[in-house]
Amino acid sequence: xxxxxxxxxxxxxxxxxxxxxGAILQKVSRPVDRSMSDRALCRELSLLAEEVRLAxxxxxxxxxxxxxxxxxxxxxxxxxxxxxxxxxxxxTPLRELFQQEWDxxxxxxxxxxxxxxGEYWAGAARGCNPTVMVxxxxxxxxxxxxxxxxxxxxxxxxxxxxxxxIHPGGHLCGCGYRGCWEQYGSATALIRMTRQAMEKxxxxxxxxxxxxxxxxxxxRTPFQAAKEGDATASQVLEEYRQEVAIGLINLINVLxxxxxxxxxxISHAEDELLLEPLRELVERGSFDKRMPTRLVRASLxxxxxxxxxALLCKAV
Amino acid sequence: xxxxxxxxxxxxxxxxxxxxxGAILQKVSRPVDRSMSDRALCRELSLLAEEVRLAxxxxxxxxxxxxxxxxxxxxxxxxxxxxxxxxxxxxTPLRELFQQEWDxxxxxxxxxxxxxxGEYWAGAARGCNPTVMVxxxxxxxxxxxxxxxxxxxxxxxxxxxxxxxIHPGGHLCGCGYRGCWEQYGSATALIRMTRQAMEKxxxxxxxxxxxxxxxxxxxRTPFQAAKEGDATASQVLEEYRQEVAIGLINLINVLxxxxxxxxxxISHAEDELLLEPLRELVERGSFDKRMPTRLVRASLxxxxxxxxxALLCKAV
Numbered sequence: 096x097x098x099x100x101x102x103x104x105x106x107x108x109x110x111x112x113x114x115x116x117g118a119i120l121q122k123v124s125r126p127v128d129r130s131m132s133d134r135a136l137c138r139e140l141s142l143l144a145e146e147v148r149l150a151x152x153x154x155x156x157x158x159x160x161x162x163x164x165x166x167x168x169x170x171x172x173x174x175x176x177x178x179x180x181x182x183x184x185x186x187t188p189l190r191e192l193f194q195q196e197w198d199x200x201x202x203x204x205x206x207x208x209x210x211x212x213g214e215y216w217a218g219a220a221r222g223c224n225p226t227v228m229v230x231x232x233x234x235x236x237x238x239x240x241x242x243x244x245x246x247x248x249x250x251x252x253x254x255x256x257x258x259x260x261i262h263p264g265g266h267l268c269g270c271g272y273r274g275c276w277e278q279y280g281s282a283t284a285l286i287r288m289t290r291q292a293m294e295k296x297x298x299x300x301x302x303x304x305x306x307x308x309x310x311x312x313x314x315r316t317p318f319q320a321a322k323e324g325d326a327t328a329s330q331v332l333e334e335y336r337q338e339v340a341i342g343l344i345n346l347i348n349v350l351x352x353x354x355x356x357x358x359x360x361i362s363h364a365e366d367e368l369l370l371e372p373l374r375e376l377v378e379r380g381s382f383d384k385r386m387p388t389r390l391v392r393a394s395l396x397x398x399x400x401x402x403x404x405a406l407l408c409k410a411v
Numbered sequence: 412x413x414x415x416x417x418x419x420x421x422x423x424x425x426x427x428x429x430x431x432x433g434a435i436l437q438k439v440s441r442p443v444d445r446s447m448s449d450r451a452l453c454r455e456l457s458l459l460a461e462e463v464r465l466a467x468x469x470x471x472x473x474x475x476x477x478x479x480x481x482x483x484x485x486x487x488x489x490x491x492x493x494x495x496x497x498x499x500x501x502x503t504p505l506r507e508l509f510q511q512e513w514d515x516x517x518x519x520x521x522x523x524x525x526x527x528x529g530e531y532w533a534g535a536a537r538g539c540n541p542t543v544m545v546x547x548x549x550x551x552x553x554x555x556x557x558x559x560x561x562x563x564x565x566x567x568x569x570x571x572x573x574x575x576x577i578h579p580g581g582h583l584c585g586c587g588y589r590g591c592w593e594q595y596g597s598a599t600a601l602i603r604m605t606r607q608a609m610e611k612x613x614x615x616x617x618x619x620x621x622x623x624x625x626x627x628x629x630x631r632t633p634f635q636a637a638k639e640g641d642a643t644a645s646q647v648l649e650e651y652r653q654e655v656a657i658g659l660i661n662l663i664n665v666l667x668x669x670x671x672x673x674x675x676x677i678s679h680a681e682d683e684l685l686l687e688p689l690r691e692l693v694e695r696g697s698f699d700k701r702m703p704t705r706l707v708r709a710s711l712x713x714x715x716x717x718x719x720x721a722l723l724c725k726a727v
């Protein structure tokens with residue numbers, strides 16, 4: 096039996112044909128046209144699912160279920176996309192609309208949850224119970240799989256780990272509160288910290304790496320500079336890792352997962368600049384000194400969302 | 412069918428005969444003799460279980476299971492008490508020792524987890540999914556029930572919520588790290604804050620309430636003084652509630668429970684001095700503005716541990 100997973104991103108729609116162990120057999124994608132209505136987008140999703148089904152040479156009956164991962168709040172029970180941040184979905188009855196085109200079981204999931212599920216089924220967290228996924232990107236996303244099932248809280252917006260408060264009264268967050276983890280541990284935060292440090296360090300290698308334009312600093316810039324021996328960048332990374340570690344420590348002391356999978360752009364940094372020092376920092380704050388939680392890099396990249404979406408039917 | 416639950420506290424051993432809905436039918440207790448060996452204590456537990464069984468007029472066959480809640484780390488799978496803070500248990504094969512006296516199914520649980528389970532079965536959190544219990548006492552304890560099962564992490568020490576870091580680099584905690592929630596939100600922390608504020612306020616009503624001796628300040632003292640209109644005490648409580656709220660916000664944004672049950676001595680404070688202002692503070696920091704999490708006072712008091720221990724067999 097095969098499954099289809101669709102990852103709805105801000106830039107691309109990606110559909111994958113996935114087997115029951117989480118391997119991707121076929122994959123198709125197309126750019127998102129954000130001017131489309133939510134109804135038109137639902138039709139796009141059904142067309143894309145058809146496309147990947149045909150690419151795999153399957154009949155409709157061969158497909159067990161279709162799962163869709165979206166950047167926002169979904170209600171799988173009702174089959175509705177409640178809200179999305181940068182997409183036109185709002186109280187959209189996605190299941191119903193999709194099934195008008197193709198009457199197959201449809202499952203909906205949040206994208207961070209799908210990524211966690213994908214890593215649990217086929218990635219760096221395979222079979223780990225519980226699995227926690229943390230994505231260091233524009234913000235900080237999170238998901239958890241317990242006994243093979245997604246943990247989503249009582250109203251589908253649990254695991255908003257980026258909004259743990261780690262500096263009460265600190266930086267204002269997009270959520271309206273102050274001091275949230277994602278204001279200190281996201282890629283966005285690292286870029287801000289890097290720019291601030293550059294201003295005070297006219298001789299830093301960071302300037303050359305961004306062509307003298309702080310606006311061009313990216314998440315990988317301080318890692319690049321640190322590798323080249325730049326002291327300013329190394330200092331920035333040290334502070335950044337401490338902020339990331341605080342949130343990880345909180346997750347470990349509350350959830351004690353078997354594994355925390357780090358994803359997002361930042362997670363591609365060299366082990367010696369990110370994972371290894373993070374492991375040390377996190378161990379110091381872990382209440383359980385046996386430290387049974389492993390900290391690893393996510394291994395599926397963007398595919399995690401496709402795999403997780405495809406296997407939502409097993410996890411909800 | 413009936414169940415027996417035993418709450419092993421630092422001062423008393425309490426055993427209860429509990430029905431399958433969580434009602435306590437009989438209860439017996441005796442003081443703990445801490446000079447006893449772990450083996451002697453296990454024998455005490457079996458004698459106490461016999462005593463409450465006989466008080467209920469039951470035969471051994473009428474008792475479905477015995478559960479024991481302990482202040483420490485347990486391994487229910489192996490039937491072993493791994494460590495306790497102030498008791499002589501250490502790698503104690505409690506199940507085996509108990510069953511030498513009475514061969515009945517034995518379940519072991521951490522006391523904070525048992526309290527969560529008790530409130531879920533028969534208290535203020537009845538049927539709420541997930542249920543989170545937070546105990547504001549000497550430290551801050553926590554427990555969670557998801558789909559009727561205890562959530563204990565991968566190695567039985569999840570939900571150490573008192574060790575979320577909310578002030579990085581802050582007060583040194585007993586766990587060895589700095590800035591843990593329990594250094595700011597426990598009864599111990601409130602007493603410390605009260606004493607510090609008194610030193611700067613020689614006219615405060617707080618002095619009279621502790622007979623002029625700051626050592627006599629208790630968790631309820633600032634609540635009493637605030638009720639009598641003391642400005643210093645009101646100020647202390649405002650700061651204290653902000654600290655408590657930060658940890659609750661973090662739990663809400665990560666776990667999104669249906670209910671957070673506040674227990675421990677502090678939770679007995681008047682609603683207008685604790686629960687009501689806490690609800691307001693917590694709502695501001697909740698990422699999900701629908702705020703589906705209710706904040707309530709635990710209703711079973713010390714009985715929660717007995718009920719939860721008795722029904723461990725249903726929850727592990």
